[in-house]
Structure formats: C-alpha cells, structure tokens
Amino acid sequence: MKKNALLILAVSLLLFSNSCYYDSLPPEDDIEIPPDATISFEEAVLPIIAKYNCAGCHDGSLDPDLRAANAYDALVPDYVVSGNAAASVFFQRLPGKNHPPVGISLSNNEITTIEEWINRGALE
Numbered sequence: 611m612k613k614n615a616l617l618i619l620a621v622s623l624l625l626f627s628n629s630c631y632y633d634s635l636p637p638e639d640d641i642e643i644p645p646d647a648t649i650s651f652e653e654a655v656l657p658i659i660a661k662y663n664c665a666g667c668h669d670g671s672l673d674p675d676l677r678a679a680n681a682y683d684a685l686v687p688d689y690v691v692s693g694n695a696a697a698s699v700f701f702q703r704l705p706g707k708n709h710p711p712v713g714i715s716l717s718n719n720e721i722t723t724i725e726e727w728i729n730r731g732a733l734e
C-alpha cells in the first residue's frame with residue numbers, strides 16, 4: 611500500500627512538473643510563418659542579433675563575427691548549411707542551446723524565425 615502511494619506521488623509530481631514546463635511558454639510565442647513567405651537575413655535575423663547584442667562578444671575577435679556589416683558573410687556558408695537548419699552550427703549553437711551560458715534566452719518565435727530562415731535558403 612505504502613509503495614503504491616509513493617508511486618502515485620512520484621507519477622503526479624512528474625506530470626505536474628511536465629505541465630509546468632509547457633505552461634511556462636508565453637502564449638503569444640507561436641508564430642506561423644506562411645509556407646511560401648521568403649525570409650531575409652536583413653529583415654528577420656539581423657534584428658535578433660542586434661536585440662541581444664551578440665556582437666558585444668562576437669566582435670571580430672570571436673567567431674562568428676556578428677557585427678552587422680559582417681554577420682551575413684561570417685555565417686553563410688561557414689556556419690549555415692542553406693536549407694538545413696539542423697545541420698547548421700549557427701542553429702545548433704544559439705545561446706540557450708549548445709552555447710556557453712551568457713544570460714540570453716531567445717524566444718521560441720525567434721528560434722523558429724532563424725530555423726525557417728535557414729531552411730528557406732538563408733537569403734541575404
């Protein structure tokens with residue numbers, strides 16, 4: 611009996627913590643980019659890089675160079691496999707993913723935007 615009670619407690623704690631994880635996503639964080647829309651670096655990705663001041667560290671002394679004038683050429687093609695976000699180091703190593711902790715967390719919309727920018731050809 612006691613074992614069962616512990617099991618039920620463990621399972622409900624697990625379910626509870628899981629639902630908290632999903633509940634914590636901001637509700638507006640679910641953009642849908644129309645499938646035929648083109649996404650340009652200038653318009654969609656550079657503003658994200660600027661917003662988080664990535665160039666504060668990636669200033670030419672640390673690769674990739676994310677200063678506005680250099681970012682596109684620094685990323686494509688060395689860090690971006692056009693058409694394949696999953697295979698792109700830029701996408702794999704965004705802050706919050708496989709990046710040293712720097713106190714930056716991109717929203718899901720921003721991550722989706724970058725992912726779709728790469729998957730749709732990494733246009734300038």
Ligand code: HEC
Binds near residue numbers: 663672673701703705
């Ligand atoms: C506080 C400093 C700092 C900030 C701010 C920062 N980074 Fe980094 N970034 C680093 C360091 C340190 C590394 C690790 C370099 C290494 O692994 O050799 C790194 C690594 C990376 C890499 C992998 C580079 C490679 O060669 O594999 C990418 C991609 C990257 N950062 C993107 C970004 C983006 C995009 C932002 C802004 C959203 C950002 N970083 C903000 C310090 C920073």
